[in-house]
Every structure is written in structure tokens, then in C-alpha cells.
Amino acid sequence: AQAPVYNRIALIGLGLIASSMFWAIQRGGLAGEVTGYARSQATRDTARRIGLTDRVCDTAAEAVAGADLVVLAVPVGAMAAVAAEIAPHLAKGATVTDVGSVKRSVIESVGPHLPEGVHFIPGHPLAGTEHSGPESGFATLFDNRWCLLVPVEGTDPQATARLRALWEGIGSNVEEMDADHHDLVLAVTSHTPHLIAYTMVGVADDLGRVTDGEVIKYSAAGFRDFTRIAASDPTMWRDVFLTNKDATLEILGRFTEELFALQRAIRTGDGDHLFDYFTRTRAIRRGII
Template identity: 85%
Template sequence: MSGPVYERVALIGLGLIASSMFWAMKRGGLAGEVTGFAKSEGSRETARRIGLCDRVCDSAAEAVEGADLVVLCVPVGAMGAVAEEIAPALKSGATVTDVGSVKRHVIDVVAPHLPEGVHFVPAHPLAGTEHSGPESGFAELFDNRWSLLVPVEGSDPKAVARLRTLWEGMGANVDEMDADHHDLVLAVTSHAPHLIAYTMVGVADDLRRVTDSEVIKYSAAGFRDFTRIAASDPTMWRDVFLTNKDATLEILGRFTEELFALQRAIRTGDGEHLHQYFTRTRAIRRGIIEAGQDTAAPNFGRGGGSE
């Protein structure tokens, strides 16, 4: 490799994704100086203590000054305000990107603020854990995961290619996708599953005849996989649902319809329908393992049992 991909990178927001990007960029020698800013003073102090970022700044404008790449790593609902705040401080020729889970909304609220001569290349790494905050990041987070680039109309192909090089250097596979299609695909693979998991965990917590301690003790029977998903950051997920409303509601509508059909099969004792359905879903799992997106080890290799 011939030197860093960007001389100066600014990370705005210092949560799981930003901190993992920092460690992944350092691992790969992909950036010269990396500056960072977080709204919360506590997060900035933590970042300084653990050596997250070469320089932690006390304002977003200060962090982006002179940066070749600015990465917006704040909840989707905060993207617009941050873009407005940093716009006057952006260097001409700089690229602004983001890591938000929703793309149409981010484009709508960020693009209008960016000055002429600044490139905007929205992105979304499909990687994360149920943990959050500046201490949750690690260099390997993006290895063999997908990162989606969602260029807007008129995106400079060179700016897109350079950002692709950065993501590949951080270990990710890169695809390009249109914003609306991205939001629909993510509604299926992420947003609806998260809402469903949150719902099921809430139901278990509400049921008075089954105690919380029973739910917790016996969670290995399947439920604990839902609780992991439902432990994700509340602010991030609130914003995702509010800003990808249409696609999420469409998928939830289909889900409910399908669930009602299975409920009716249970009620009427239609074992054939259930068996066929469950056989079909098994094949999808096989595809995911073959595609290298999960381990075939039982229970994700965590050892011990789960049903």
C-alpha cells in the first residue's frame, strides 16, 4: 500500500461504529491524523483516556477543519443539525459521508447544507453489536461484513472510489445501492426484525403470570437471541423507525399477515401447512452459512445449548 487513503479524517460522534472505524483505520494505516468529536463531555473524556482519535476536539466545527473525509456517526435523527453546524468549516474538495442505517432521510436532511465543492457519499456498514459507546469499538468489526455505498445524483466517481478503498481497507466488502432500495432491504433484514424482537421482549416483561426471573432463567430456549437484538441502542433505533417509517410499516404489515396465517394453521390444526413453512425457512439459513455471513457452529459457537 502506498500511504494512507485520507490524510485527515474527522469522526463526528464517537459510538460503536466511529470507534471501530478508528481502530480499523489504525490497523490498516488508512488515515493520517484522525480527529473526533462527541456531543457528550463524558464521551470525549473517555475517548481521550483510551486513546480513541489522535485528537479529540471540543466542537464538531473544530474537528472537521482541514479534514479530507468527514464521517457523520451520530443517530440518524441528529444528522441534519450536525451537517448544518459543520458546513461552514468544511474544506473545499472534502468528502462527507455517514454511517446511518437509513439513507433516504439522511440524504434529504444533509445534502441541502453542504457547500458547493464538497462531495457527499452516504454509506452504511452492516455491522454492529448490541453494545454502544466509545469503549465498544474494535478493529475487526467490519471484517467480512458488507458496507453499502449510496451515491447521490452527481456524486464524484473519484470520491466514491476513494471511500470504497477506505472501507475495503477496514475489512469490509463493498456494494453500491440506490437509497430507496437500501431502505427497503434494510427494513427486511434489520429494521423489522429489531422491532419484532423489541416487541417480544416487552411482551415477556409484561406477562404477570410468568415472572421476570422465569423469563431470564429459561431464556436459553430461544428467547435470549431476541433479547440480544432488543438490547441495542434505544436512541439509534427510535430514529431508524421514525425515519424509515414507510418501508418498516410495509414489512410489518406483511409480517402480521403471514403471522395470522400461521396462527390460523395452529388454531385449525393444519400441521401440513406448518411443516412446509418450517422446511422452507430452513433452506434460507443454509444460504446464509454458505455465503459466509454466519457460523454453522451450534448456537453461533457460544457453546452450550439454546432450545
């Protein structure tokens, strides 16, 4: 175990990400104490039963009292309400961070609620599964994965260095990134691919009704991977698209243009177009592996 990075960490929201953080923090001895709060009584009961956090609190105010780090681990659309709820109870000099999948909207919705003297350092661990809830977490989720920190203007470098040390203790590689750049990159690498998976599974499901389940029965690797991705939490992903609207619309627009070009090539029998396109994308894969 390493030296604790924080005396008391409060985890707000006890789902996949927060529970994985707790098990990793515990593994590394990275905090003196970890408190936890979730909105639903059922989640708090489960957390107490499985020992998720050292102290499960019945209010967010109680959980953040005296904490030197507060982690907002709720869906992006719930961040503002949670920030408003905890703001009056934050300790002076505390750091507030989040793990939301979109960064510009979190900065705009959480930042204004936080009092003077509190450090706000948004973050996003690039790790997850299609599972959700307090029992879905595990200590190794963040090992050798990226965690992106998005310090806002005027952020204290020492507070950022401390949060970086926590994520490194959790097992991640940390990089700093501007919020808008983050949102565009994630629209390409994560958000739009999820939308494509949701769409493909929806199309197959419509077809499946027609052909009596055949599509699912004979689904091989490619489609099976789509069904896994499309099983991700609906609340979380609804919020991602509502809050990363501009970047996902930009990438979807480009995607749709390319798809129409390929559709036209198929219709007109333009084998050269298809071959050249697939040759280019194959070379990209070979360049990154």
C-alpha cells in the same frame, strides 16, 4: 500498513461505529491524522483517556477544519443538525459521508446543508453489536462485512473510489446501492427483526412479572438471542423506525399477515399449512449456508 487514503479524517460522534472505524484506520495506517468530536463532555473525556482519535476537539467546527473526509457517526435523527453545524467549516473538495442505518432520510436531511464543491457520499457498514459508546469499538468489527455506499446523483466517481478504498482498507467488502433499495432491504434484514425482538422481550417481561421471573430464568438460546438484540441502543433504533417508516411498515404489514395465517392454522389444527410453511423456510436456510 498501507498508504494513507486521506490526509485528515474527522469522526463526528464517537460511539461504537466511529470508535471501531478509528481503531481499524489506525491498524491500516489509512489516514495521516484522525480528529474526533462528540457532543458530550463525558464522551470527549473518555476518548482522550483511551486515545480514541489523534486529536479530540471541543467543537465540531474544529474537528472538520482541514479534513478531506468527514464521517457523520451520530444517530440518524441527529444527522441534519450536525450537518448544519459543520457546513460552514468544511474544506473545499472535502468528502462527507455517514454511517447511518437508513439512507433516504439522511440524503434528504443532510444533502441540503452541504455547500457546493463538497462531495456527499452516504454509506452504511453492515456490522454492529448491541453495545454503544466510545469504549465499545474494536478494530475487527468491519472485517469481511459489507459496507454499502449510496452515491447521490452527480457524485464524483473519483471521490467514491477513494471512500471505497478506505472501507476496503478497514476490512470491508464494498457495494454501491440505490437509497430506496437499501432501505427496503435493511427493513427486511435488520429493522423489522429488531422490532420483533423488542416485542418478544416485552411480551416475556410482562409475563415474567406474573410468574416471578421464570421466563428469564429458563430462557434458552432462541430467546436469549432476542434479549441481546433487544438490548441495542434505544436512541439509535427509535431514529431508525422514525426515518425508515414506509419500508418498515410495508414489511411489518406482510409479516403480520403471515403471522395471522400461522395463528389461524394453529387454531384450526391445519398441520399441512404449518408443515408446508416450515418446509419452505428450511429449504431457504439450506440454500444460503
